[in-house]
Amino acid sequence: MKKRYSFLIKPLQLIVDILLTNIIVYLLYNKGYLNFYFLLYLTIFWCVTSYISSYYKVYRHTRILRLFSLIIKQFFLFFLGYFAYYGLFNEGEIVNNQFLILSVITASLIVNKFFWFILLKKYRSKGNNLRSTIVLGFDESAKNVIKLFKSRTNLGYNYLGFFSNKEYKNKKKIGKFNEVFEYVNKNEVDEIYLSLSEHTKEQINEINKFATEKDIVLKLIPDSIELYSKNQSVEYYDDTLMVINVNKLPFDFTQNLYIKRIFDIFFSLFICVFILSWLMPILWVLVKLESKGPLIFKQKREGLNGEEFICYKFRSMRINDFSDKVHATKNDKRVTKIGAFLRKTSMDELPQFINVLFGDMSVIGPRPHLESLSLEYQKDVDNYLKRHVVKPGITGLAQISGYRGEIKKASDIKNRVRLDIFYIENWSFFLDVKIIIQTVLNVLKGEEKAY
Structure with missing residues (x-):
């Protein structure tokens, strides 16, 4: 085989x-x-x-x-x-x-x-069903992995050699770190084992990205029991030999993207047909009576992979020049009376279900930000750009946890991003259902920061 x-x-x-x-x-x-x-x-x-x-x-x-x-x-x-x-x-x-x-x-x-x-x-x-492997690094931990590959033939690993920037007189040394990419492109490699102690964070990230693109399994060889990320787990190859497995995140699996998209379509269709169909004409009259301007407010937001899209909301403010630059604040004079009600009940977000049908947004996900604010947040918050690996959502884990609305201090955006990344790394269909239920409950009891 x-x-x-x-x-x-x-x-x-x-x-x-x-x-x-x-x-x-x-x-x-x-x-x-x-x-x-x-x-x-x-x-x-x-x-x-x-x-x-x-x-x-x-x-x-x-x-x-x-x-x-x-x-x-x-x-x-x-x-x-x-x-x-x-x-x-x-x-x-x-x-x-x-x-x-x-x-x-x-x-x-x-x-x-x-x-x-x-x-x-x-x-x-007997030499069948083998996995071809290379090792990056040659410290004691890496040597233990190599020794295991050689001694335990029934595991089915074909050890090709190692890479290191250090000088070693060893016939199994293939080359230096920067030669790994060319070697893998020219040879069949199934798994890469990388020693953490010999490589920088930048090198680890570079190999991780490369392995993902080439669909190669990457495993990290630690010199301690510390796990470096949520998408990593410990595996034991022997009673004493431990490696760190770089697991795929939920949205790396195509079936999960299909499940999420199918749910988005059906849920959004339900909202559009049974709520927006009769609510929009009523709100059109009420909004027009209080202030001039369109019912739907359109604004450019950052979406999947940082690409811009037009986000829809029911207009809750009078027409002004700062709507694309400044978040609404408590007792904001720009907000109309009907607008205050819409924002308090989160009804102003309902047109975003149209964005979901168009495929620009998801029902659940990180909230989309203005490009100007996003550039500012990137400077202050580590891993901010990880939010862009999924579609933005109408609601999300951060929002039901109390981090919504105005950003008053640095910890507000840091906690929001932290929860967004937690959601991405721990997604499940039932987590989405839980977030929807909690969002509805929050709306019913009223939210302090909904202004």
């Missing part, structure tokens, strides 16, 4: 487990009670619980204790689901060989789990 087919290993394991389960049930189940729905239930339940328990997340460096942990977690869930079937669908039904079936399934699938684990190690020890 060549490396390009490695992605089929886990799906194949899942298929074999499902086939074993179905065959065992078919052979042992009382034929008078056997039905298609029970087999379908077991199949779906196994797929769902194995995803929840990460049952198939076994890698070439996974230790035997980790395997036992996965088995215990998965079969605990499976046992609950197995017996729940009779309580939910066949209440009162007694099948004499229920425990026999469950015991045979459990034993068979555990044996199959270890069979795959041992088979792959044997297969890799």
Whole structure:
């Protein structure tokens, strides 16, 4: 099996487990009670619980204790689901060989789990299914990683050599740091291991960006147990050897972008059809009666990747020359009476659901800023530009946490950015739902900074 087919290993394991389960049930189940729905239930339940328990997340460096942990977690869930079937669908039904079936399934699938684990190690020890690796740096930690690659052939790593700016008389030294990029472009490299102690922050960022572009796995070799970022986690290749794995963030996965976009479209359509359709004519009359000017206020804001887009809001101020330069402040004389109500209830933001339909914004995300203010914030706040890797939102984690409206001091924008980055690094669909619910609750009880 060549490396390009490695992605089929886990799906194949899942298929074999499902086939074993179905065959065992078919052979042992009382034929008078056997039905298609029970087999379908077991199949779906196994797929769902194995995803929840990460049952198939076994890698070439996974230790035997980790395997036992996965088995215990998965079969605990499976046992609950197995017996729940009779309580939910066949209440009162007694099948004499229920425990026999469950015991045979459990034993068979555990044996199959270890069979795959041992088979792959044997297969890799013979030089198959290898991952080509290079190491950046040659300190003691890097040497331990190299030693592991050479001594543990069953892990399936093909060590190509190392790079270092220091002089070493070692035939496995390929070149200096700045030669890594050309080497990787000309050779097949699957994983890069980088020693933190030998490289600057700039070099680490440069390699991280390069590895992401080339879809190469980057792992950091630490000289301490400190983790440097939320998107990193510790992995143990042996009882004492630790590396830091650079994990992908939620929005690096295409399926998450699709999930978020589909939700944005349906949620925005609902708001536009059932709220904006009747609210806009009413507000048009009220806004026009109090002040001259259009109902919709248009303003340039920074969006995805820092690109500008036109952001829509219900106009809440009298026409003035400072709307693109100065945030609204408490008791701002520019705000009209109907505008004060719109801002207090956050109804002035509703037209941004049209921005969401156009694809310029998302329902949830970092709030978009004016370009002039954004340039100012970049000077004072580290990692400010990370906010631009996702679409801006109508509401966000920072807003429901109390950081909305006027920026009075440096800590206001720093805390807002901190929460925005936390959202990006920890996104989930349920987090979006939680933020929407909290936003509605905040609106209903009134927000102090909504002016």
